[in-house]
Structures are given as C-alpha cells and as structure tokens.
Amino acid sequence: MLEVRDLSKGYGKRRVVDELSFTVRPGVVTGFLGPNGAGKSTTMKMVMGLVRPDGGRVTVGGVPYASLDDPVRRIGALLDAGWIQPTVSARTNLRWAAALGGVPAGRVEQVLDLVGLAHAGNRKVKGFSLGMRQRLGIAMALLGDAPVLMFDEPMNGLDPEGIRWIRRLLKTFAAEGRTVLVSSHLLSELAQAADEAVVIGAGRLIAHRPVRELVAEVPRGPVLVTAPEADRLARLVMDRGLLVTAVAPGTFTVGDTTPAWIGELACAHRIAVHELRQEVGSLEDAYFAMTASSTEYRGGAPENRSAS
Numbered sequence: 001m002l003e004v005r006d007l008s009k010g011y012g013k014r015r016v017v018d019e020l021s022f023t024v025r026p027g028v029v030t031g032f033l034g035p036n037g038a039g040k041s042t043t044m045k046m047v048m049g050l051v052r053p054d055g056g057r058v059t060v061g062g063v064p065y066a067s068l069d070d071p072v073r074r075i076g077a078l079l080d081a082g083w084i085q086p087t088v089s090a091r092t093n094l095r096w097a098a099a100l101g102g103v104p105a106g107r108v109e110q111v112l113d114l115v116g117l118a119h120a121g122n123r124k125v126k127g128f129s130l131g132m133r134q135r136l137g138i139a140m141a142l143l144g145d146a147p148v149l150m151f152d153e154p155m156n157g158l159d160p161e162g163i164r165w166i167r168r169l170l171k172t173f174a175a176e177g178r179t180v181l182v183s184s185h186l187l188s189e190l191a192q193a194a195d196e197a198v199v200i201g202a203g204r205l206i207a208h209r210p211v212r213e214l215v216a217e218v219p220r221g222p223v224l225v226t227a228p229e230a231d232r233l234a235r236l237v238m239d240r241g242l243l244v245t246a247v248a249p250g251t252f253t254v255g256d257t258t259p260a261w262i263g264e265l266a267c268a269h270r271i272a273v274h275e276l277r278q279e280v281g282s283l284e285d286a287y288f289a290m291t292a293s294s295t296e297y298r299g300g301a302p303e304n305r306s307a308s
C-alpha cells in the first residue's frame, strides 16, 4: 500500500504538486497519469524521499520512506536514469546497487534475466539503446524484490514489443499482490496495462477511477455505413434529421447515432448493409480535455499545460 496525503511542493512561486492525496492499493496496476509537467515525477521523487515536500506526507506500507528499516526491500522505483554509470557494464551497475542496498549479488543475475538483458550484461551501458537503458532501470527497481513498485514513464524508448513486455510484467507484479504505480503522460499507453488511474493536472488530483470507466467515456465518432443501396439508406437517415457525409460510392458516415439505430432502420426497409462500424474517438483527446480543464480551473500557470 502506498499512501499520499495532502502532498504539496513548490518551486519558486509555482506549486507543482498541490495538496495531492491518493492511495495505491496492492494487487492492481495503478496508472499515474497527467500531461507533461503535471507533477508526476516530483510526486514519485517525494515518495522516495529524493525531494522534500513542503507539506503533506507519503507512506510506504504505513511508514514514511525515511523511516523504512530496509528501503530497497520495501519499495523499488524506476525514476530518471541519472544514477547509471555509462562507462561500466549493466552487470557492474547492478552489482554496485545491490551492494549498496544490501542485496545478495545472485539477485543481479535474476533481474538481468527478468528484464531480458542477460545477453548484454557485460556490455558497457554507454552503448545501450534507450530501450535497453529503460530495461536496466527496471532491473534496478526489481533488485530488492519489493512489494511496492513504482515506475516513472517505463515505456519511454521501448519498441512495441518492449511495451507489450512491460504491460505483461506490470500485470504479473500486480497478480503477485504487489502495489504497482506506473506513470505516463499518455492514457493510450496505460489503457491496456493499468486497472485504475490516478489522473493529475497542474499538481492536483482530477480523478482516481477504474481505467475502463475512463476509456468507456471516450466520445464515439461517426458511424461508417457501406451498403449496395447506400443512396436510399442515406436518404432515409437524412429524412430523420441526421447529418450524412458521403465518403465514397456506396459508403457514407452518420454523426450522433449508433450502429444499432442504423441497422434497425436498414432492416425495417429491407436494405442490405455490408459494413457498419463506429470509430472510437481518440483516447488522448478525451484525456487531454479532462486535464486541460483542470489547468483552466486553476487559472494561470500556462507553462503547466501539456505541450504534446
């Protein structure tokens, strides 16, 4: 269990984390979502005691990080990779970290294997791709086999195969009963990996809800209809006051309706339909609409808005 209560942090006059509270439960993957600059990394750094909060507190299994007796075995985190020594091998990096954290050297081989870097363990990190560095960072987070795991943008730099791999890994950790918090600035990245989402904007909590609810609320796009008697069907649709847009001969789209409504209408007039498909609106649009309005609500701090 990871608990964040009334957490605040400012840099200069700007509050980048603003009375933020949420609880990350064990056994599920919790996505930590917000546009670039929303305060995700700062929050995660405060969890790890790397940034001192101005107010509020964080506990890992009920205990603040600074009071954990064996922190490496309580919480593992992938934050920025600044600690990696590029001039030595992945294995050496991990051995140093293991020694510092009081973890047996044998665990290094296990985590190298887990992240798929066993073959590259002796290569100097400076020759690693971004994806390999991410895997090394994940290996570091796993060294202590901790029950609470936190990953800041772990999918950065990974190819589609790597993204699939990290999704499966996160689900496995949750299924083992661990507490898993994973940040991203893209809802689509986490839509398939996370069960719950903590959404923040401008350092404030916007929502903490099941991901499937957020995804279900994505606005639906127009219905695409392909029919041999498309003109007749289109006329029937227009007669009922809906907007029809021709796409190609035999194909048109209809806004503000459902495939079921079109299907029923076609059936009632004995018109064959070859294709009936509704495009799902963009997950990202729905998500940014949600986070942008929170920024407006705050009134100001335009630099906190997402640039992507």
Ligand SMILES: Nc1ncnc2c1ncn2[C@@H]1O[C@H](COP(=O)(O)OP(=O)(O)OP(=O)(O)O)[C@@H](O)[C@H]1O
Pocket (backbone or CB within 6 Å): 011, 016, 034, 035, 036, 037, 038, 039, 040, 041, 042, 043, 184, 185, 303, 304
């Ligand atoms: N050490 C610092 N000094 C001054 N400002 C900082 C510092 N660290 C972070 N910030 C600012 O705080 C805000 C929140 O940054 P943070 O990195 O926590 O956001 P984020 O949600 O993790 O964004 P991203 O998705 O880009 O990683 C940003 O505007 C950032 O510029």
